[in-house]
Amino acid sequence: MTLHAPDFTKFQLDRYSRQLRLDGFGLEGQRRLRDAHVAISRGGGVGGTVASHLAMAGVGHLTVAHGGEIVPEYLNRMLLASPKDVGRPCVDAFADSLARINPDVQVTTYPEYVTDDNVRRIVGDADLIADGAPLFEERYALNKAAVELGRPLVSGAMYDTEGYITTVQPGRTACLSCIYPTKPPYWTDIKVFPAMSTAPGMVGAVMAMEVIKVLTGFAEPLNNQLMFFDLRTNVSRLLKVARRPDCTACSHLDNNDV
Amino acid sequence: MPKILVPTIMRKHTANNSSVEVDGSTVSEAIDNLTVTYPAVGELLRGSDGRLRAYVNVFVNGDDIRGLDGEQTGLTARDELLVLPAMAGG
Numbered sequence: 001m002t003l004h005a006p007d008f009t010k011f012q013l014d015r016y017s018r019q020l021r022l023d024g025f026g027l028e029g030q031r032r033l034r035d036a037h038v039a040i041s042r043g044g045g046v047g048g049t050v051a052s053h054l055a056m057a058g059v060g061h062l063t064v065a066h067g068g069e070i071v072p073e074y075l076n077r078m079l080l081a082s083p084k085d086v087g088r089p090c091v092d093a094f095a096d097s098l099a100r101i102n103p104d105v106q107v108t109t110y111p112e113y114v115t116d117d118n119v120r121r122i123v124g125d126a127d128l129i130a131d132g133a134p135l136f137e138e139r140y141a142l143n144k145a146a147v148e149l150g151r152p153l154v155s156g157a158m159y160d161t162e163g164y165i166t167t168v169q170p171g172r173t174a175c176l177s178c179i180y181p182t183k184p185p186y187w188t189d190i191k192v193f194p195a196m197s198t199a200p201g202m203v204g205a206v207m208a209m210e211v212i213k214v215l216t217g218f219a220e221p222l223n224n225q226l227m228f229f230d231l232r233t234n235v236s237r238l239l240k241v242a243r244r245p246d247c248t249a250c251s252h253l254d255n256n257d258v
Numbered sequence: 259m260p261k262i263l264v265p266t267i268m269r270k271h272t273a274n275n276s277s278v279e280v281d282g283s284t285v286s287e288a289i290d291n292l293t294v295t296y297p298a299v300g301e302l303l304r305g306s307d308g309r310l311r312a313y314v315n316v317f318v319n320g321d322d323i324r325g326l327d328g329e330q331t332g333l334t335a336r337d338e339l340l341v342l343p344a345m346a347g348g
Binding site: 041187 | 263265266267276277311312313315317320321322324325340342343344345346347348
């Protein structure tokens with residue numbers, strides 16, 4: 001089947017030809033991805049996998065926020081970093097990798113971690129927020145911003161060989177604060193969790209699919225569902241979650257505030 | 259007996275068992291019996307007031323117990339509990 005679309009080059013149509021054949025996706029889905037802007041908190045094991053898949057899929061604009069410089073310890077799980085990047089600002093290495101994957105994607109970088117103070121500046125222009133941050137403080141800041149801005153949030157986390165992914169549609173589905181109202185005291189810093197590339201890679205891939213679903217209307221997002229898996233035991237479960245009437249972040253929204 | 263799936267962060271307290279069968283006709287009883295066998299789990303799951311910690315979610319056959327009868331949710335021998343403390347690795 002030869003596709004003709006004046007708003008895509010022949011190379012782009014060839015490049016995306018396999019995904020254009022997905023039932024329910026097609027050219028309209030591709031256009032929606034091309035016209036979308038996704039902000040991703042951190043480009044590490046989870047966020048970098050999200051960014052890689054979204055660049056391959058053809059999302060038009062990616063914003064990546066990540067402070068610091070590449071250190072050797074990152075290289076067991078970060079797809080967007082290589083040994084020659086050690087010592088470089090993380091976001092520079094990530095931007096170079098994303099440009100290699102798909103030069104058609106506009107990449108905006110912020111060499112800083114998300115905080116309550118900067119979150120609006122980083123995600124304010126995005127159509128969707130993807131949360132791959134390794135600290136609850138960042139995750140809560142992103143969740144709060146998503147709720148206040150009325151933007152969908154795809155949130156994914158890992159620990160050891162486990163993964164946890166959900167999609168937040170503010171006012172309609174459980175937000176991160178509905179699921180985790182308080183931060184656990186054992187999560188003190190980034191060094192608390194063991195990781196190899198497989199679990200964050202799987203979390204990031206599921207998250208990217210969620211982003212694509214929400215942006216294009218294709219397939220079924222994890223609305224009010226928490227996907228859980230453990231690669232040690234090969235257990236996976238789709239868990240039902242619900243909004244909390246007393247949620248500090250989203251309880252003021254009614255079901256139509258989307 | 260109901261089965262409790264043990265997440266990786268708790269396994270150092272359950273002799274590395276990834277699932278444990280426990281007696282109990284309610285979620286509360288099952289968790290109590292788990293903590294009798296593995297006392298260190300209790301501190302992770304319950305606060306000093308005896309209530310489940312807010313950052314711990316408990317699911318029975320995939321349903322959040324907050325949408326059921328909380329810790330008084332009834333259990334049968336075939337039921338599966340999943341106890342999930344919050345994680346944020348990225």
